[in-house]
Amino acid sequence: MNEEPIKRFTLLVLFQAQQDHATELTIGLASTGRPAIRYKVGGTWHDWSPPPAHIMPDVAAELGRLAAFSDTPFPKEGLIDVPFGGVRLRWSIRVTSADADCVLTPTER
Structure with missing residues (x-):
């Protein structure tokens, strides 16, 4: 998959959550019955319209690149x-x- 749209989508998610003053943002990969992307503002969770499930592994990989994750084991x-x-x-x-x-x-900003 072309990397640029995934990077832009990932940055837009971070941007929107930051603009809305989110205190927590979760981006899920597994099918848990919850929306894949949600963030908390003022103690209330807000769900994003679900993106196509097939892009979520690429979104998670992009987050890892942005955070400069190493190849070390989890966590x-x-x-x-x-x-x-x-x-x-x-x-x-x-x-x-x-x-x-x-x-x-x-x-801190």
């Missing part, structure tokens, strides 16, 4: 700090296993 933690849309996207990310949700929290 993995990292920092995403990139410019996008005139702002800096700054998120901490942690993933406990290969099939676990990516859990992101905003860092």
